[in-house]
Amino acid sequence: xxxxxxxxxxxxxxxxxxxxxxxxxxxxxxxxxxxxxxxxxxxxxxxxxxxxxxxxxxxxxxxxxxxxxxxxxxxxxxxxxxxxxxxxxxxxxxxxxxxxxxxxxxxxxxxxxxxxxxxxxxxxxxxxxxxxxxxxxxxxxxxxxxxxxxxxxxxxxxxxxxxxxxxxxxxxxxxxxxxxxxxxxxxxxxxxxxxxxxxxxxxxxxxxxxxxxxxxxxxxxxxxxxxxxxxxxxxxxxxxxxxxxxxxxxxxxxxxxxxxxxxxxxxxxxxxxxxxxxxxxxxxxxxxxxxxxxxxxxxxxxxxxxxxxxxxxxxxxxxxxxxxxxxxxxxxxxxxxxxxxxxxxxxxxxxxxxxxxxxxxxxxxxxxxxxxxxxxx
Amino acid sequence: xxxxxxxxxxxxxxxxxxxxxxxxxxxxxxxxxxxxxxxxxxxxxxxxxxxxxxxxxxxxxxxxxxxxxxxxxxxxxxxxxxxxxxxxxxxxxxxxxxxxxxxxxxxxxxxxxxxxxxxxxxxxxxxxxxxxxxxxxxxx
Numbered sequence: 189x190x191x192x193x194x195x196x197x198x199x200x201x202x203x204x205x206x207x208x209x210x211x212x213x214x215x216x217x218x219x220x221x222x223x224x225x226x227x228x229x230x231x232x233x234x235x236x237x238x239x240x241x242x243x244x245x246x247x248x249x250x251x252x253x254x255x256x257x258x259x260x261x262x263x264x265x266x267x268x269x270x271x272x273x274x275x276x277x278x279x280x281x282x283x284x285x286x287x288x289x290x291x292x293x294x295x296x297x298x299x300x301x302x303x304x305x306x307x308x309x310x311x312x313x314x315x316x317x318x319x320x321x322x323x324x325x326x327x328x329x330x331x332x333x334x335x336x337x338x339x340x341x342x343x344x345x346x347x348x349x350x351x352x353x354x355x356x357x358x359x360x361x362x363x364x365x366x367x368x369x370x371x372x373x374x375x376x377x378x379x380x381x382x383x384x385x386x387x388x389x390x391x392x393x394x395x396x397x398x399x400x401x402x403x404x405x406x407x408x409x410x411x412x413x414x415x416x417x418x419x420x421x422x423x424x425x426x427x428x429x430x431x432x433x434x435x436x437x438x439x440x441x442x443x444x445x446x447x448x449x450x451x452x453x454x455x456x457x458x459x460x461x462x463x464x465x466x467x468x469x470x471x472x473x474x475x476x477x478x479x480x481x482x483x484x485x486x487x488x489x490x491x492x493x494x495x496x497x498x499x500x501x502x503x504x505x506x507x508x509x510x511x512x513x514x515x516x517x518x519x520x521x522x523x524x525x526x527x528x529x530x531x532x533x534x535x536x537x538x539x540x541x542x543x544x545x546x547x548x549x550x551x552x553x554x555x556x557x558x559x560x561x562x563x564x565x
Numbered sequence: 566x567x568x569x570x571x572x573x574x575x576x577x578x579x580x581x582x583x584x585x586x587x588x589x590x591x592x593x594x595x596x597x598x599x600x601x602x603x604x605x606x607x608x609x610x611x612x613x614x615x616x617x618x619x620x621x622x623x624x625x626x627x628x629x630x631x632x633x634x635x636x637x638x639x640x641x642x643x644x645x646x647x648x649x650x651x652x653x654x655x656x657x658x659x660x661x662x663x664x665x666x667x668x669x670x671x672x673x674x675x676x677x678x679x680x681x682x683x684x685x686x687x688x689x690x691x692x693x694x695x696x697x698x699x700x701x702x703x704x705x
Contacts (some may be wrong), residue, residue, distance in 0.1 A: 213568075265586065299607065299612065306685055341594060404597040431659055433659070433661075434659070434660070434661050436660060436661045436662055436698055436699065436702070437661075438660075438661070439660045439661070440702055440704050443704070444704065463681060465612075465614065470601055483698075484623065484700075485701060485702070485705075487703045488703055488704075489703055489704045489705070492705050493621075493705060494704060494705075495621065495704050496614075496618060496621050496705060497704055499617050499656065499660075500613070500614045500617055502656050503613040503614070503617070503649070503652055503653055503656060504613075504614075506656070507652065525644055531659070532656055532660075533657050535655055535659060536652045536655050536656065539655060540648075541653065546577075553648060553652075554645070554648055554649060554652070555646055556646065557641060557644035557648055558634075558644075559634060559646075562647050562648065562651050564645070565589065565650070565651070565654075
């Protein structure tokens with residue numbers, strides 16, 4: 189069966205039914221003006237974030253689909269950075285919430301009118317691989333995902349591997365949300381548990397007249413185990429990568445195929461500048477300048493300033509990188525952008541004992557200072 | 566290597582280090598002529614981008630000069646510079662470039678001697694390190 193030619197089958201998506209009812213209630217009882225929620229596109233090939241104001245338009249909700257088209261932190265930023273704005277409930281994965289926390293601290297998003305609904309995450313596949321998985325399976329794979337998560341097992345779809353960023357992700361469960369949609373350890377038959385995390389979340393669930401649920405009993409144990417395994421993999425991968433770039437030539441070799449398309453910057457949820465300096469006249473060079481460079485060095489790679497671009501981005505937002513890996517997914521040449529930021533970012537974050545996404549209270553390191561620090565230099 | 570003369574670019578603040586450099590000159594203090602100075606209003610306005618750009622253009626060392634802690638004309642620009650340069654130096658170390666090529670130094674308007682000593686010291690260090698390898702790479 190080719191899913192592109194058939195309507196999505198509602199009865200196959202029982203796992204999402206309960207969450208759909210919850211969002212239905214949030215809209216119906218006017219707890220929020222809109223919900224931002226992942227839904228299957230018509231035909232079910234892929235899942236995208238949708239902004240929904242009418243409760244009848246929630247029928248293709250899919251919170252389990254292991255695919256992330258874009259880190260929604262930037263979407264919530266768009267929805268909330270200025271007033272007047274509506275009240276929105278946003279469904280987000282752990283890396284999206286972490287990125288949003290950073291954006292709030294950079295005054296790029298405002299959570300006053302946002303209810304954050306965090307959803308457990310098993311990891312995601314590259315969109316094109318997800319489409320292949322769905323096509324091979326003959327439809328969305330939400331049921332299989334919920335089955336695996338309820339037992340705390342890793343996803344397994346043929347030869348496909350999760351994105352590397354997900355395989356080394358130490359946050360299988362969301363933080364900094366008001367309501368949790370618990371999938372790890374959930375009862376596969378009754379579906380995910382909708383658990384208020386704080387007072388704002390409890391209020392919203394009560395206003396929606398939805399039953400208050402507890403976290404599934406096995407969840408924290410599963411999360412600890414998954415995070416531990418991934419953390420071990422992360423340490424190994426990062427150490428290997430650090431060795432590969434520890435000589436200048438190593439870094440140059442790794443990024444030799446960069447053509448400075450800047451897709452990585454485009455998809456980065458943390459890179460929030462409205463106008464990037466790399467798009468400014470500063471980087472429009474006189475024609476002769478290129479020849480000068482070439483004469484100086486006898487040979488230069490074109491386009492120029494690929495190394496400068498990555499090193500500058502590392503300086504500008506390496507302290508706030510949440511390692512969501514959208515940069516690597518966006519790279520047409522498969523460069524290890526996520527690995528670079530994870531390897532170098534984690535060390536610059538250590539200087540200030542800063543963990544991006546950990547808390548709204550911690551100031552981003554480059555916006556503050558202490559009088560007695562970093563001496564002698 | 567004996568005839569290697571390092572090129573140094575200096576980003577210095579208007580209120581302290583630039584005046585310090587000026588004092589070095591008017592006091593006729595001798596120091597190596599290897600530095601070229603760019604005057605900025607504050608060390609806090611030095612985007613690491615410009616330091617990286619200089620290194621990728623092939624200068625051998627970069628001096629960032631600001632007011633002493635507590636003396637910044639804009640209260641805290643130098644403290645912010647200190648954090649940015651700490652990040653930059655950490656990144657340079659991690660990609661295998663000697664972080665001694667980048668020096669952040671507090672030099673006040675009355676410290677002409679300190680400015681001259683800093684330049685002399687940097688020239689010595691850079692002569693030991695040799696030319697900046699980023700000046701010869703085919704990728705910039």
